[in-house]
Amino acid sequence: MPALPARDRADACPGALRLHAADDGALARVRLPGGLLTARQAVALADAADELGDGHLDITSRGNVQLRGLPDGCGAALGARLRKAGLLPSDRHDRIRNIVASPLCGLDAGGAEADVQEWARALDALLCAQDAPNNLPNAGDLSELSGRFLFGLDDGRGDIAALRPDVTLIASAGGGAYEGAALLCFGTEGPALRIAADDAPRAAAVAALAFLAAARESGTGAWRVRDLDPERRPRPDRLADRLASAGIGCELVPDASLPFGSPAPPGLVHGRDGLWALSAAAPLGRLTTAQWRLLAEAAEQDGDGELRVTPWRGVVVPGLSAEAAAARLAALAEAGLVTSAESPWHRxxxxxxxxxxxxxxxxxxxxxxxxxxxxxxxxxxxxxxxxxxxxxxxxxxxxxxxxxxxxxxxxxxxxxxxxxxxxxxxxxxxxxxxxxxxxxxxxxxxx
CATH class of the missing domain: 3.30.413.10 (Sulfite Reductase Hemoprotein, domain 1)
Incomplete structure (x- = not known):
């Protein structure tokens, strides 16, 4: 695909602090790296939507949440709420925390053994560092990334790779010196670099710094890897040198074949250790706070206290017994959520x-x-x-x-x-x- 014309402005993606003025009021986008949040945090978002917004939450195509209908001048109040809930760890890095991860990782028999949710937490911590992350080449500040740059962490089933992120990590079985490895690439095209799974988050941050260097050299103001001319895009062989400078070993995989899979459908997910997860989608990506609170309640009372918001505008609640999962899914369906792949509202x-x-x-x-x-x-x-x-x-x-x-x-x-x-x-x-x-x-x- 050819590169896009040069950008003559910074991207205007909204965040939790930089609000977008819409016709129905201000809009805030709350980043949820990996789609992860606790039941307590989910309730805090519902409270903000009820008390400051229009009583709804929108799920985005990157697994983030938007609040609409906010009054002018509410940014400070919203920011204070989000900081208290642990949803705004860094004001400066708020808009760059765009990380999607396979939502069923560790919950079913699909995918590799690597915990991509843990990768997401570690990568988010690196992105939120005030300066270039420790032990990474000092070649730029990650806060310079645009609000559209996307990290994709795929557990091997191909659901995230299909979204075509800018920097993609795919868990694999590895081999040689890289048992329990990951494949790292720009976009979703080879060649790729094989790295140890423990190095995956830092390697993704190094790759983002490599993109920033390539974007500066191009003079195009590129927001994403695909914005760059193919000849100007960062190359894996040069990325290998950057990784080595950061103390990260890697090997080139010239003919890497990357998986492209489908998202998990709504319904019940047969989990490990006898536990189940339930998966439900928001009709047209929008939930009332009452629907959202049902999901938070399921996580708090019957699950493991965690929710995973998906890039397909849905929510996964893990850690339920079979009986509780079935009952909760029926209640969600009755409340108007999409709970079956046979529904015309699915996707x-x-x-x-x-x-x-x-x-x-x-x-x-x-x-x-x-x-x-x-x-x-x-x-x-x-x-x-x-x-x-x-x-x-x-x-x-x-x-x-x-x-x-x-x-x-x-x-x-x-x-x-x-x-x-x-x-x-x-x-x-x-x-x-x-x-x-x-x-x-x-x-x-x-x-």
């Missing part, structure tokens, strides 16, 4: 649309809901679908997906490929509201 999302966004050409959430209500089950093999109110397509999924784009006169429905940004928009005609449900259903089954 369906939408941007804010009207009236929250001034740029939107339609009330996409209402139109998406009308389209999905009563629709035939999509089945686990269907493509994800995303409604966008304008051509910015904020929050759209990665990989291959059905793009439902508002035009002002209806919608254009096309299949897009996140790997190449190619689409057949030109060939796709505008469909009316009456035709939309059939057009979306047909596109989701495209092979």
């Amino acid at each position: 369906a999302g939408a941007c804010a649309g009207r009236p929250g966004c001034v740029k939107s050409l339609a009330d996409v959430r209402a139109d998406a809901s009308a389209c999905l209500t009563g629709a035939r089950p999509g089945g686990p093999g269907g493509l994800p679908v995303y409604w966008s109110g304008c051509e910015r397509r904020c929050g759209h999924p990665g990989g291959r997906w059905v793009d439902v784009l508002a035009t002002g006169e209806g919608y254009r429905v096309a299949v897009r490929d996140g790997a190449s940004d190619e689409t057949d928009d030109e060939a796709a005609g505008t469909v009316s509201a009456a035709e939309l449900a059939d057009a979306v259903a047909a596109a989701r089954t495209t092979t």
Whole structure:
């Protein structure tokens, strides 16, 4: 894919402190590295949404949480709440804490043995360091990363690699001097570097510093690896030298084959040691605080006290007994959450649309809901679908997906490929509201 034109401004991604002014009030994005939070932290977010916002929480395509409808000037009050809950460990590094990790790691028989959630915690600690992390080459400050740069930690099942992060770590069986190893690469293309699993978080931080150096040399103001011209992107062989300077051993894997898997479907997850997890998705990525509190309650009363927010706008609650998991999943379904892959709402999302966004050409959430209500089950093999109110397509999924784009006169429905940004928009005609449900259903089954 060719590089994007040079950036002439810093990225404007919102954070917990830098709020975005939307038509329905201010918007805050709270980073949850690896999607990890405790039940107590989840309740703190619900309280903030109820007392400061509009009583809802949005889950983003990177497993973060957004609060909307916030009043002007509430940044200080929100920041104080988040610091107290342990959700804002560094004001300076808030927006760069974009880490996604395989949410079912350690919960089922899939993936390797490496604990990518622990990698996420360690990497977050490195990102939040005030200066360049200890024992890393002093070649820049990680706070210079854009709010869009993404770290992906995959336990080997390929669910995170399919999101095409900027720096990707994939747990593997390893070999030779690197038993219990990880593969490290830029984006999701080889060659890769094999490193010891214990070195994975520091190696990812070194790779991010290498990107920053390449971005400065390019003079393009690149936010992400794919923004750089292919010849200017950081090379694994040069990264190996940086790793060596940091005391991290590695070996080149020229023909590395990276896995690309599917996200875990909603439902019950048969865990290890006789325990279960439950997985539920937010309809169109949005939850009421009452729905969110049900998830926190399940984690606190029946689980291990932890929740894992997923990049597919869902939540996994681990550590339940079989009986408790089944009962809790039924309660979540009754409360309106998506609990089955057969639901047409499975892997369906939408941007804010009207009236929250001034740029939107339609009330996409209402139109998406009308389209999905009563629709035939999509089945686990269907493509994800995303409604966008304008051509910015904020929050759209990665990989291959059905793009439902508002035009002002209806919608254009096309299949897009996140790997190449190619689409057949030109060939796709505008469909009316009456035709939309059939057009979306047909596109989701495209092979």
